Amino acid sequence: MSTARRVGGHRREVLRAVAAAAALGAAPRARAAAIPPALLGPLRAGGCLLLLRHALTDPGIGDPPEFRLDACGTQRNLSAAGRTQAERFGRMLREAGVVLGPVRSSRWCRCVDTAQLVAGRVERWPALDSFFAGRETEVVQTAAVREWALAFSGPGTALLVTHQVNMTALTGEWAGMGEALVLRREGGALNTVGRFAA
Secondary structure (H helix, E strand, O other), X not given: OOHXXXXXXXXXXHHHHHHHHHHHOOOOOOOOOOOOHHHHXXXXXXXXXXXXXXXXXXXXXXXXXOOEOXXXXXXXXXXXXXXXXXXXXXXXXXXXXXXXXXXXXXXXHHHHHHHHHHHOOOEEOHHHOOXXXXXXXXXXXXXXXXXXXXXXXXXXXXXXXXXXXXXXXXXXXXXXXXXXEEXXXXXXEEEEEEEEEO
């Protein structure tokens, strides 16, 4: 086996271990969730982004072999708790007076469903698709999301629903299922100014 293939295989194993640990730590919180007060101003003012990892799913890592984007039954999908979590996230935004502008999502059903439950609408965007199973498109996808995010200035706050690997590639940070990073353009950079979860 070539060195490149061994390294690639090791990277996939590390990613799977990280994803498994993340899934174990992503249980619904017992206390009532709330948007941190320091984030309310930026979110209400608009022009920033909510980068949201899809809500809680059925147990598993990645997707079953031979899954298809056009067949939700072949994918790992939202659990009942995840659907409740996504609905709660949307309710939090509405009650806080946060107006959503564009709502974009990975084409994976767990992301589309999360966006629909949060916002009641969604535009599927391949740039947000998971590259967990292979990193060939990571650079191009991440650059496309960064370029779009840096150009966004409102109206409203944009909601982008995606996967943990995509969020880490864009921001360098990890997020649990149903957790959002709040991003804001500062100069020519896209900075994380906070996070919260439902």
